[in-house]
Amino acid sequence: MPIIEAHSLSKHFKRFRRRPGLVGAVKDLWHRTYEVVRAVDGIDLSVERGEIIGYIGPNGAGKSTTIKMLTGILVPTAGSLAVQGLVPHKDRYRHVRTIGVVFGQRTQLWWDIAVIEAFNLLQKIYEIPRDEYRQRLKKFNQVLGLEDLLNIPVRKLSLGQRMRCDLAASLLHNPAILFLDEPTIGLDVAVKASIRDFIRETNRQQGTTVILTTHDLSDIEELCSRVIMIDAGKLIYDGGLRELKERVDIPRRLLVETIFPINASKMMLLLKDYRLGITALDPYRWELSFSKGRVNLPQLMQLLLDTLEVRDLELEEPAIEEIVRQIYDRGAPGDAR
Template sequence: MYSIEAQGLTKDFKIVQSREGMKGAFRDLFDRQYRTIRAVDEIDLRINPGEIVGYIGENGAGKSTTIKMLTGILQPTSGDLKVNGYDPHGEREQFVKTIGVVFGQRSQLWWDLAVRESFRLLKKLYSIPDEDYHRHLNRLTEVLEMGPLLEQPVRKLSLGQRMRCELAAALIHQPRLLFLDEPTIGLDVLVKENIRRFLKQINEEYGTTILLTTHDLSDIEALSHRVVMLDKGKIIYNGGLPELSKQWGGGPRLYLELKEEWALSALQDFTKDISAEWQHIEGRCYRVGLTGPDPSVSEVLSRVVPHASIKEIRIEEAKTEDIVRRIYQEGVPHA
């Protein structure tokens, strides 16, 4: 059974079409006109138990609407959806006990209560047996280093401290599936790293499936087994980050500093049969873009070394952030 299985998942919203001017506003009071906006457009998505999947897209791409359908907050307009074997909206009472949710700017902890009291209320809400509750809370407290925080009111916690407690609250009932929406937003580098390490740990230790939405692609690179990219309500990429880089990253870039300055045409002749694009940066420095289906740095070097002496070599892979930005600016590239 898939953790998430969606087929043809679609969500439409009816929006009031306002008329212009005072007369139009008056008419709208008695005779409203509507138009339909499709936020999510027949997407198919399958996530296996134990996967960590990054779900990314620009603002307005349909990410939040998808998450709200997956968590049962919104009912789909059409399509089939099962999450942990349940209909999230139709079987909500049983379903919510199998998921945990962390929305970066929305707290599930009671603001004026001590953190421990919030956990006790969640224990009652989820009907967690005493033994299971204490064992799991002790484990979360140890891993997330929450000991000094448990007796403090939530309002007195820093953002990083509160986020650790939010994660614990979402996992207190040991859900099979965890939804994370911008879990590291506003956090400093050290806190981000600690939270990433914790998420990897619970994924490995408990097999928790994680669906992660974020604008911070370093979270995706650090955690995700797979990335799903959404644009205008449609999935435009569903696969691994290495494949994304290989297919659309334009290949690695090789930077060479030679001991002597060479004519660009001569260097291009050395590699004319292996899809290498040369650029003269300045002086004796050159950049080589490897654009073939299976570009090889070693092939470039094997053709250059017999003719030109190399002083320094540097290799750069295309950054995920640059690839994603280009896809959204220019559209889906074709291999």
């Protein structure tokens, strides 16, 4: 039985539309006009226990709204939703006992008190047996390196430190489902890596189901086997990451900056063996675009470094927005389930 099941799940917001100018403001006093925003518009979801799902889409696509319905914070406008057999917003109290949530931009800890005090409070709130709590805390301390942070008030933690604490906090009660909304936003590479390892381990050892929204494609590549993509409130892809990559050309861009100017024909000749899109931004700066997997990147970079006086190389990973655009342009790769 799926752990999360949704049918034609929708959330519409009514947004007050202000009319411009003084006359408009006066009119608004008498009669207000509203527009309906379809933040989530009839999506079907089915998630099995133990999956790690990447839930992606451009800004304002409806990701957070979906998460808020799944966690019981928002009441759906239409459609049905069952998470572990419960309707989240109706059974909020029972439901939230069995889930863990991390919102990258917020904290579930308390600003003015030390991390350990917040953890102790969570132990009481979730009624975690003492031994279990101690054991888990000890493990989290080791894996996430929290030892030195425990006695610091939350407001004095750096973003990376706070995120590690928040992640630990969300798993103290060993939830069946972990919702992560942009957990790696603004973090440095080392912290990202430790957070990903931790999520992967938790999923493997505890069988925790993970729903991850992110803007960082490398989060998805490292963690998720399945990707669900949403845009303008509708699902546009639901399937494996590999299938997505095979069917959608995920473009990467290499920016090359040279010390001396290079003319176009020389560049073309040099790179004739590679299937690249070559654009000159100016004689010193070149943009090489290619499909991931179709070009041997180390070899290409070696060639560039050997033959040109390279000042700088910069690799751009594709943005989620770009993949979404491709799906639209080429038709969905594999119909949304």
